[in-house]
Amino acid sequence: MSVTVFTMTHKKFPTPGDPVYVPLQVGRAAHQDLGYIGDDTGVNISEKNCYYGELTGVYWVWKNIKTSDYVGICHYRRYFCTEEGRILTGAEYERILSEYDIITSKRLKLNYTYYEGYASDYNIRDLEAVGEVLQEMYPEYYQMFERLVHDKGTYFGNMMVCTKALYDEYCQWLFSVFEKAEEQIDASGYDDYHKRVYGFISEFLLYVWVQVRELKVYECKVGMTDEKRETAEIKEHLADFFVRKDITGAKEYILACLKKRPDVLMEASDITGELKLSMQVIAVCELEKEAYGSSTIDRIQEFGTLMEHFRKLNDLIIAFQNGETDTFSAPEVEFYLQNAGITDIALEASARLFCTLQEAREVVQTIRNYV
Structure with missing residues (x-):
């Protein structure tokens, strides 16, 4: 079993010692080369990084990685860890994945519905546009979307580890939705933070996708290596x-x-x-x-x-x-x-x-x- 967890980054950082973690510079098409693997090689959408955030790296892994049995996504200061706060090792990933379909972040328990929270911080029309695309393209997912969007939970960080085959299925679904949603969403006038529309909504869509697929999920603690x-x-x-x-x-x-x-x-x-x-x-x-x-x-x-x-x-x-x-x-x-x-x-x-x-x-x- 080969496991590779790509560590998304836009800056230099001290990498974990375990070789299971591979740094991947996201948005490199528009930024200085940091010396890591970049998401601007092969088949890529690196130029969309201002709208997609770490998803340009997620896309790159989907299209360009063929040699790992299991792949995953974490961040340069945000990692899956044990309950004691120690970053997971390659051996621990193998053990968990021998029993579970996918590793995700622990579900966030919100004080409000996801819809209400999104509406208070972002342009709610963007979330509604994604819902409309789901209704058109994947009606079985739309039903779950509608139920969960009015519930008080979500995953965060777009963090996941699973078989490459399952990862590819998720990416095909996710990016087909966003490709269609781009016809309705115009984030060009947003500030740099709010432009990352697709990176925000995808956190919730991973939650929807996992629920519809009825996957056996290992919800893992996420640790931060330092404070923002x-x-x-x-x-x-x-x-x-x-x-x-x-x-x-x-x-x-x-x-x-x-x-x-x-x-x-x-x-x-x-x-x-x-x-x-x-x-x-x-x-x-x-x-x-x-x-x-x-x-x-x-x-x-x-x-x-x-x-x-x-x-x-x-x-x-x-x-x-x-x-x-x-x-x-x-x-x-x-x-x-x-x-x-x-x-x-x-x-x-x-x-x-x-x-x-x-x-x-x-x-x-x-x-x-x-x-």
Whole structure:
């Protein structure tokens, strides 16, 4: 069994030591040669990289690789890994693929339907156009598309590993859909981020395709080798706002960032969860300020301390939501709530992240009754 996992990249990076990983430069037709295999050789669509993202590499593997029994896709800082966070080895791929049809990312559990999420961040007409193409070309897939697009799950990163034969079947289906969809979608006027229409929609289409094919799926943890530069910069700016107790400025800044890069809150970008926690800090502090005249930010300004404060709060809420009250003793909870200065607003607003308004109020009441 030969397995080759192509590592999509647009920049130089430290490659994993295992030879199962082969760097593939995507979009090389329009960029400087990095010294890796490029997607601009053989049969290719490298010139479409601004619209297709890593899919130009996916296409290249489909059309040009003939010698591997199994092929796959990962990214230069995003890899399939063990639950402990170690990047999978070639031997581990072989073991998993001897039992499963395909390896994918773990399904993302969204707080909204895929349709709603796409509509809030992108041009929803593009997604609808793809649906119309499916209805025309592959009606059996359209039924699943319609069901899942109004559900709250998707894969991410276009990451997969499977037999080359199965990979080819997927690519033939995917690119035939996009070739037809190009007749309706005009992304030429979008900014550089939003231009990658096909790269975004394909993440969801892989989910649809796997479900229709009823494949035996190994949903694998995805690990990041480092944090995106954009994410680190956003956190640094938020830390400055928090030190100045400027919650309004922090809110305006993060909303502007989300408008430009709505993907920064996704698990693959916000690998520590600290951007989501920062949004929680902002929301709680705004509500506290309005109700009490002061807020958590008046007591805690250091970024790391704020993050730890809200992580502990969320751990408490999740434990009580799941009925795991034996995790904490009543004195421990009472001491924590008083010592950390946790307000009812902070409890309820934070609980709303994990459940409905009514459920949140019940969780808060359970916590209060517990002490």
